Amino acid sequence: MKKNSIAINVEGVSKVYGKGKNAFLALNNTTLKILDNEFFTLLGPSGCGKTTLLRIIAGFENPSQGSILLHGEDISHLPPNLRSVNTVFQSYALFPHMTVAENISFGLEMLNKPKQEIKETLNKMLSLVRMEELKDRRIDELSGGQKQRVALARALAPKPKVLLLDESLSALDYKLRKEMQIELKRLQHATGITFIFVTHDQEEALTMSDRIAVINEGKLLQVGTPHEIYDKPHDHFVASFVGDTNFLEISSASKSNNNEELIILNFNHNQTLKVPCNKDLVLNKGISIAIRPEKVSLVKDADSALLAGEIVDVSFFGTDTHYSIELDSSSGGDAHNFHVRMQNASNQSKHYDAGERVGVVFNAEDIQVIGN
Amino acid sequence: MDKSNQQVFKFPESKLERLKAKQRTMRNYLLSAPALIVLTVAASGPLLIMLLYSFLTPGDYGGVIWEPSWEGWFKVFMRIDIFEGTLLPADAHLSIFWRSIKLSLVTTILCIIFGFPTAYFIATRPRNQRSFWLFLVTVPFWTNLLIRTFAIMQILSHSGFVNKFLQSLGLIEEPLRIMYTETAVTIGMAYVYLPLMVLPLYATIERLDFRLLEAAYDLYASRLQVLRRVIIPLVKPGLVAGSILVFIPSIGAYVTPKLLGGGKGLMLGNLIELQFGQGRNWPLGAALSITLLVIVMVAMLFYVRSTSRSGATHGY
Numbered sequence: 111m112k113k114n115s116i117a118i119n120v121e122g123v124s125k126v127y128g129k130g131k132n133a134f135l136a137l138n139n140t141t142l143k144i145l146d147n148e149f150f151t152l153l154g155p156s157g158c159g160k161t162t163l164l165r166i167i168a169g170f171e172n173p174s175q176g177s178i179l180l181h182g183e184d185i186s187h188l189p190p191n192l193r194s195v196n197t198v199f200q201s202y203a204l205f206p207h208m209t210v211a212e213n214i215s216f217g218l219e220m221l222n223k224p225k226q227e228i229k230e231t232l233n234k235m236l237s238l239v240r241m242e243e244l245k246d247r248r249i250d251e252l253s254g255g256q257k258q259r260v261a262l263a264r265a266l267a268p269k270p271k272v273l274l275l276d277e278s279l280s281a282l283d284y285k286l287r288k289e290m291q292i293e294l295k296r297l298q299h300a301t302g303i304t305f306i307f308v309t310h311d312q313e314e315a316l317t318m319s320d321r322i323a324v325i326n327e328g329k330l331l332q333v334g335t336p337h338e339i340y341d342k343p344h345d346h347f348v349a350s351f352v353g354d355t356n357f358l359e360i361s362s363a364s365k366s367n368n369n370e371e372l373i374i375l376n377f378n379h380n381q382t383l384k385v386p387c388n389k390d391l392v393l394n395k396g397i398s399i400a401i402r403p404e405k406v407s408l409v410k411d412a413d414s415a416l417l418a419g420e421i422v423d424v425s426f427f428g429t430d431t432h433y434s435i436e437l438d439s440s441s442g443g444d445a446h447n448f449h450v451r452m453q454n455a456s457n458q459s460k461h462y463d464a465g466e467r468v469g470v471v472f473n474a475e476d477i478q479v480i481g482n
Numbered sequence: 483m484d485k486s487n488q489q490v491f492k493f494p495e496s497k498l499e500r501l502k503a504k505q506r507t508m509r510n511y512l513l514s515a516p517a518l519i520v521l522t523v524a525a526s527g528p529l530l531i532m533l534l535y536s537f538l539t540p541g542d543y544g545g546v547i548w549e550p551s552w553e554g555w556f557k558v559f560m561r562i563d564i565f566e567g568t569l570l571p572a573d574a575h576l577s578i579f580w581r582s583i584k585l586s587l588v589t590t591i592l593c594i595i596f597g598f599p600t601a602y603f604i605a606t607r608p609r610n611q612r613s614f615w616l617f618l619v620t621v622p623f624w625t626n627l628l629i630r631t632f633a634i635m636q637i638l639s640h641s642g643f644v645n646k647f648l649q650s651l652g653l654i655e656e657p658l659r660i661m662y663t664e665t666a667v668t669i670g671m672a673y674v675y676l677p678l679m680v681l682p683l684y685a686t687i688e689r690l691d692f693r694l695l696e697a698a699y700d701l702y703a704s705r706l707q708v709l710r711r712v713i714i715p716l717v718k719p720g721l722v723a724g725s726i727l728v729f730i731p732s733i734g735a736y737v738t739p740k741l742l743g744g745g746k747g748l749m750l751g752n753l754i755e756l757q758f759g760q761g762r763n764w765p766l767g768a769a770l771s772i773t774l775l776v777i778v779m780v781a782m783l784f785y786v787r788s789t790s791r792s793g794a795t796h797g798y
Contacts, residue, residue: 206694
């Protein structure tokens with residue numbers, strides 16, 4: 111299989127539930143390309159439409175509009191049993207009347223594979239998910255993590271072209287979830303199957319994905335690598351949903367002559383800052399800038415810094431220290447609670463106390479300009 | 483069980499505590515006395531009387547004479563030819579046994595065929611509509627069995643609804659003879675006992691995790707395979723319960739075969755009734771009753787074994 115050929119094409123897919131007045135638009139005109147061998151994550155809050163999209167790809171729902179292509183073939187109206195797409199369900203949905211081994215070989219049996227092949231694949235899958243010793247166990251004798259692994263093996267056994275994972279890790283406790291995240295990555299590398307992973311956990315999305323699609327209220331907001339999503343969020347929602355962000359409203363700004371830079375005027379003591387911005391940015395609609403708390407640092411000299419304020423809260427986390435700062439009203443809008451995260455990289459790292467007046471400094475490149 | 487629990491159940495050590503424990507046991511027996519009395523007197527008592535009567539001599543005008551005799555049991559299975567005095571199997575009884583078992587099995591199967599889709603339909607309605615459909619299923623219970631059976635007689639009769647309908651479609655020219663056949667008995671019993679199949683089936687289908695069906699469908703199972711490999715194994719407890727509830731009253735049915743079957747459709751219940759009435763052979767009637775009991779118990783044993791084998795793995 112060639113890398114970078116398109117596995118799944120989502121073309122203008124919309125989904126409407128209900129009719130007339132009660133109609134609810136779960137997914138709005140979504141277009142996406144998911145590549146072969148990719149670990150692709152659909153990220154969004156619950157009820158945003160990410161699971162709806164997954165169910166449309168799996169075939170449990172028909173799109174109200176648009177189509178789904180699997181390796182270029184339109185599968186929009188094929189039933190789930192005729193699609194080479196398997197799902198790992200949020201609830202695992204393992205068959206309680208079958209053993210671990212029977213669960214894993216179910217898909218292969220339904221495909222009428224020869225007995226010998228079923229047996230070989232079963233053994234391969236059991237060792238892949240490290241469940242060899244438990245193959246004759248009943249499902250209700252398994253722990254959450256074991257069920258998770260059986261569900262994975264069951265979905266992987268028929269060698270689907272695409273594996274869908276619906277919030278698959280959310281039922282596990284923190285430590286197990288961390289383990290399974292690594293396990294999932296390993297399985298994806300080992301099998302070379304395209305994974306489409308649905309989650310509302312932004313941290314999970316960032317650590318595991320090759321690319322992420324952020325969805326909110328049925329709309330696809332941004333698609334990109336974890337770095338792009340984190341460092342260059344296109345809009346307010348993406349910036350706030352993925353990681354912590356400080357937003358500053360910009361009250362006075364102008365654009366540079368070539369239209370590619372924004373000159374922000376309203377900083378401390380009328381200092382200005384030039385930041386790169388989108389050409390299409392419209393100034394009069396109101397703009398804000400997003401700054402990640404770990405990309406700023408504090409200085410003693412409040413007057414010469416871009417922003418100045420008073421520390422209202424300090425929390426020590428060991429690896430880093432979090433400060434909450436109430437900015438001066440002159441320095442940019444309503445950010446009463448500006449977060450700063452400073453790494454304690456060395457014992458000589460500077461510490462500040464609550465009540466101290468500090469300046470906040472940052473680089474222009476670390477700022478993301480967001481139009482409203 | 484954790485350690486704190488074990489301590490709670492530790493045996494009392496002092497004499498006082500032992501005495502208290504004794505009193506507690508006494509009190510427990512006293513409290514359960516009503517249930518024990520009902521079980522022994524009301525349930526086992528009549529059965530023992532029946533067993534006793536089956537080994538007595540029939541009285542000339544019904545009742546029993548207190549002389550032990552094997553005649554009742556003998557006549558269940560054997561008869562003596564009137565003219566030649568040879569010993570023959572009681573083929574009339576045996577054919578009635580066979581018919582009872584056969585018709586009850588067919589009734590059970592019919593109830594599954596019609597009851598399963600009905601129960602599935604109800605269980606998949608929105609939650610607030612289900613009680614309405616269940617209510618409809620139980621409506622027939624409000625009417626006396628006799629009246630319902632008479633209604634069926636009207637429907638199946640020579641000029642009844644079924645014949646009129648088939649004739650109007652042009653499928654048949656002469657009205658079919660349905661009444662007073664085994665078919666009529668089976669239709670009648672299936673109608674009467676259908677709710678007993680629908681209700682337990684509904685209870686299990688309602689608990690069915692429908693995501694499992696999606697999972698099977700996702701793993702390349704066709705609709706038929708989903709039914710066979712996932713739905714049926716998972717609703718088997720309900721299927722078995724429903725079958726027991728239909729089979730047992732069917733095999734002992736009395737009113738339905740009497741009214742719909744006439745002389746040809748005689749079943750075990752009717753045969754027993756005959757012995758206590760016109761036949762004036764109470765020991766034979768008692769022996770037949772015990773035989774019916776044994777048939778039912780064997781059937782139950784079979785069902786229980788089939789559930790304990792597969793039902794245990796269901797995780798419910």
